[in-house]
Amino acid sequence: MKRLINQTPGAPWRLALGLLPFVLVLLVYLSASATRLAENPDDPLLPSIAAMADTFAEVATEPNRRTGELTLWVDTSVSLIRLGLGVGIAMTIGLVVGVLTGLIPYANRTFSPFVSVLSMIPPLAVLPILFIALGVGEVAKVALIVFGIAPFIMRDIQQRVEELPRELLVKAQTLGANTWQIILRLVLPQVMPRLLDATRLALGSAWLFLIASEAIAATEGLGYRIFLVRRYLDMELILPYVLWITLLAFLADLVLRLIVRVVFPWYRARRS
Amino acid sequence: MSTVTLKNVWKEYGRDVVLENINLHVESGEFVTIVGASGCGKSTFLRMLLGQESATRGAMELDGRPMPDEPGPDRGVVFQKYSVFPHLTALGNVLVAEELGTTRVTGRLFGRRRREARERALKMLAAVGLEQAAGKYPSELSGGMQQRLAIAQALMKDPKILLLDEPFGALDPGIRQDMHELVRELWERQGLTIFMVTHDLKEAFELGSRLLVFDKVRHDPQAPGAYGANITYDIPLSHTTPHPSVYRAVGQRLGVDPYPSAAEEEG
Incomplete structure (x- = not known):
């Protein structure tokens, strides 16, 4: 018998083992749901799969009686725009500040302590300030996402820039590069895939801040919807919405990973 | 034209002396190989030529002018690794x-x-x-x-000067031989001035036109950092194989086997 750390599952097992937890959770849910529904067909807490599918299809295809819009798609597009704006702005700020503080000693001395302190402030504690200062509109929600993830990206990029081998920076100088060209031709290309990696890690937090701000003040959006219907214990809508959000988060992560693989083919090879 | 002149150059880190009172004149077109025990400051010396570090005392000149104190296109470099983008x-x-x-x-x-x-x-x-x-x-x-x-x-x-910092240290012996031929050929054809740090004594003797040995002349067992290294041997190399006694003398001085086996070169 080999040690446990030296045993690896074969090809069919790998897939089966990966699926196992999903299947188990699904089975537990189905049996619990069936038990409750058998006692009370109107039980709202654990709705049947069919009921959830019906509700989801309704919000996806039938116009809302009050607004005449397709609820799911309006919620999704509004939320994704907020998320995209917030993440995009945070990436830009994070890249610029991170590269400068990582590469230029004067910039590091000036901004590094400030960024460290900034990143200690719990973003949700700032949310009331943002709502007061920027109003309850789109700006405050985007600002919360930026405030929540930009410091993380800044610090990550700064670290990655500092990790670049000194030899490469010296080499670029012996080839006649000035500071701007070192940023443009050496640092940025090498840090871009790392920026996408950092963004992938920050996406989870970005979703958290999006849903939190939508829960507190919004008129549409994925987070707004699930907190709205919570008042009616509408699990038929909440559960599919959560799955939908999970799917969107998964796809965003996948897209970022694909970009890294296609646009920066040298990146994975170097790390392996 | 690319002469390098060092006048009374010292390098100190705080109270630790790494190099003391180095005087050196290298003519255009020389191929200088540099050997020395590890930690003797030969890599520091190369970084100073590169402009990555500056001398704490003394003057370093390139073509009679003070050497720029940051890396630039007049001095090319090849490191042991991380040399390409x-x-x-x-x-x-x-x-x-x-x-x-x-x-x-x-x-x-x-x-x-x-x-x-x-x-x-x-x-x-x-x-x-x-x-x-x-x-x-x-x-x-x-x-x-x-x-x-x-x-x-x-x-x-x-570049006026090409600096090589143990460029072949991580290569297999066979490949290293090919690289020697390449560097030798480029040097002869382009009239480069080359400084190469190596820990392979055989390589140093065979490749260069001039061999510098860095070593500490004085030791203070109570304060290892009190004295720095100097150039203890400065040997002009003809391209014929040197007499075995020269190998032995330098090898003894450094406390290394002058004919190291491949396994030992890895370190």
């Missing part, structure tokens, strides 16, 4: 040498000038035997090919 192909790595310095804002060349630069880059790749690998990324190249690429990249700038 991982995000560029072999051709891109050589081409970037041409692009940097000629364009201040974009750092890229376009149109006719790019085509001309590309021609030169391809010629340089051919000169180091990499014409087949132009489209490959460094991670797809072997260790020897990566070092060839690093040399090609450094030579694109026509």
Whole structure:
């Protein structure tokens, strides 16, 4: 018998083992749901799969009686725009500040302590300030996402820039590069895939801040919807919405990973 | 023309003396190999020539003028590793040498000038035997090919001085032999001034036209950092094999086997 750390599952097992937890959770849910529904067909807490599918299809295809819009798609597009704006702005700020503080000693001395302190402030504690200062509109929600993830990206990029081998920076100088060209031709290309990696890690937090701000003040959006219907214990809508959000988060992560693989083919090879 | 002159040069880190009172004059076209026990300051010496570190005392001159105190295109370098840009192909790595310095804002060349630069880059790749690998990324190249690429990249700038910091230390013995021939050929053809740090005594003797041995002359067991290293041997090398007694003398001085086996070279 080999040690446990030296045993690896074969090809069919790998897939089966990966699926196992999903299947188990699904089975537990189905049996619990069936038990409750058998006692009370109107039980709202654990709705049947069919009921959830019906509700989801309704919000996806039938116009809302009050607004005449397709609820799911309006919620999704509004939320994704907020998320995209917030993440995009945070990436830009994070890249610029991170590269400068990582590469230029004067910039590091000036901004590094400030960024460290900034990143200690719990973003949700700032949310009331943002709502007061920027109003309850789109700006405050985007600002919360930026405030929540930009410091993380800044610090990550700064670290990655500092990790670049000194030899490469010296080499670029012996080839006649000035500071701007070192940023443009050496640092940025090498840090871009790392920026996408950092963004992938920050996406989870970005979703958290999006849903939190939508829960507190919004008129549409994925987070707004699930907190709205919570008042009616509408699990038929909440559960599919959560799955939908999970799917969107998964796809965003996948897209970022694909970009890294296609646009920066040298990146994975170097790390392996 | 590219002479290097050091006058009474000292290098200290706080109270630790690394190099003490180095005096050296190197003529244009010399191939200086540098050996010494580890920690004797030979790499520090190379970094000072490179401009990465400055002397704490004394004067360093390049062609009679004070040596710039940051790296620049007049001094090319090849390190043991991390010498090429991982995000560029072999051709891109050589081409970037041409692009940097000629364009201040974009750092890229376009149109006719790019085509001309590309021609030169391809010629340089051919000169180091990499014409087949132009489209490959460094991670797809072997260790020897990566070092060839690093040399090609450094030579694109026509540096006055080429600095080699244990460039073949991580290569297999057979490949190392090929690299010796390449460097030797480039040196003879282009009239370069080369400084090469190595820990392989045989390599140092065979490759260079002048051998410098760095070592501490004085030791204080109570304060290991109190005295720095100096140049203890300065041996002009004819290209015939030196007498075995020279090998032995230098080997004894450094406390190393003058004919190291491949396994020992790894360290």
